[in-house]
Amino acid sequence: MNAAETRALLDALNAATARGQRSAIATVVGVQGSAYRREGTRMLVLDDGTQVCMLSGGCLEAEVVEVALEVIRTGTPTVTHYDLSEDATWGLGIGCGGSVDVRVERVDRDAPVMGAWLSALEKGELAALAMPLKGEGRLLITLDGVKGDLSPAPLRDFAIQAARERLKQLEPRAVTLAAPDGTPVFIDISTPPPVLVLYGAGHDAMPLARGAHDLGYEVHVIDPRGAYLTPGRFPGAILHDLAPEELGQFTPPPRANLLIMNHHLDRDRICLHHALNSGAAYVGVLGPLSRAQGLLDELEAEDVTFTDAERSRLRAPVGLRLGAEAPEEVALSILAELMAWRRGYDGGFLSGHDGRIHDAHTHAASPALGASPEQ
Structure with a gap:
């Protein structure tokens, strides 16, 4: 369950509590075979039958609401097993070929x-x-x-x-x-919440920041051009008006994902130095591989070198191979890669995948930039 869904559930819970309504939280606690969502997915059910967030594609919700209303009345938690096959005991007839266990508990x-x-x-x-x-x-x-x-x-x-x-x-x-x-x-x-730091506030950073914010990311945007750093361009983002020589004033939050997209070689070089020194596990560089390698070569010429471990955190070119061209498409490609990388997936097609959809099948990590094939 992502940060945006959690925020929506908590906002609804707080509003219901202020109104004096009782509620229950239903949580997926087990998945066998294929199912729409994974363990940890939550849904809020209010005492009038209102539901917030979903546990499936709309298949289970009506049944879970009935269980939740009884839990709200009695205060007794329960775990219910739902079969999602065609011959489902519950008559759901979804045909996913799996089953889920849902725990429902009254909020106290x-x-x-x-x-x-x-x-x-x-x-x-x-x-x-x-x-x-x-x-x-x-x-x-x-x-x-x-x-x-x-x-x-x-x-x-x-x-x-x-x-x-x-x-x-x-x-x-x-x-x-x-x-x-x-x-x-x-x-x-x-x-x-996951954190995305954008070095650069250009036009193509706007849909990326917006999409990340919609997915629940805490978004930071760094640029020396204060006129570009406005809430209108980057709603919900934390804005940092910093020149390259001032980057030492900014420490990326823990578990931050960093993306360099200044479209300016000097600034990108300085930002890459800052990003790789930060310890962040994900450092992306927009543009072709040759550009990222050129930035590393320029830093090396300045006697700034990185270990193979540091280089292994560098992603270039950044994004999944979707054929993206427009800024909104590039943003989709980058956000898709970030999701796959964070969750341990390879980002490939699901078509033809035989097995549980949510199982991760991660390919071997690619060699670090600048490393020889033997390394």
Whole structure:
């Protein structure tokens, strides 16, 4: 579930709470075979049957709303299995060939763990919510602390270790794991919104910033031309009026993705130096490979060199091969690559893929720019 969806759900929840409405959150906690969404997808259901966000393409929602209304009435959480095959028990007849498990729980902000979990989602904090799907108890887990109760001790230890291992991943996702005693434990994830930093505020940066913002990114735009840095051109973005020699004043947020698109060789060279020194895992350069290699060669001539590990973080040309030409098309290509890269996919066609659509099949990493084929 991306940051934009999470924001929409929380806004609706806050508005409902202010009106005095009760609500429940339905969460996909298990997927077997092919399904429309993955573990961690959430939907809010209000006591009048209103739903916010979706768990599927519209197939499951009516059934889940009925379950949620009962959960709101009784306060008893439930996990329901939905078969998405043609001969579905629920009569859904979707034909996806898979099944999903959905956990529904009434929202109680006064419950310590749920309140802390909703707060983590609101603030975009890195945290995990671990709960057994059979039995009671739950834990809110960060890299530094644990809140809540879960027993017996071996189950608690397993949940904490598994949650922290996921929180250390580049793009942690929700998952249900089997504890050593066989108990299924669902681990939900709260992460800060992804960050995209654009070095350059030209015309082609505008659709890219807009598309990233719509996908829930925190967008930063850096340019020395203050007249280009306006909310009208970059709605929702954080704007930085910085000359190349002032880039030291800007430290990219953790897990930021950096893209150099000044269309100015001197500025691009300085920005590339800043970006590769930042430690960001993704550094993209707009334009052909020869241009990025030329920037590296110019830096090397200035006695600025990078290790193979640093070079391996450089993406050039940036984007997926979609035949993009117009700025809006280029933005789509870049955002598609970013999504595939962050989630561990190769960005290829799905047509002919036999198996679960959401399984990642990542090809081997390409050699670092400037490295020999043997390396």
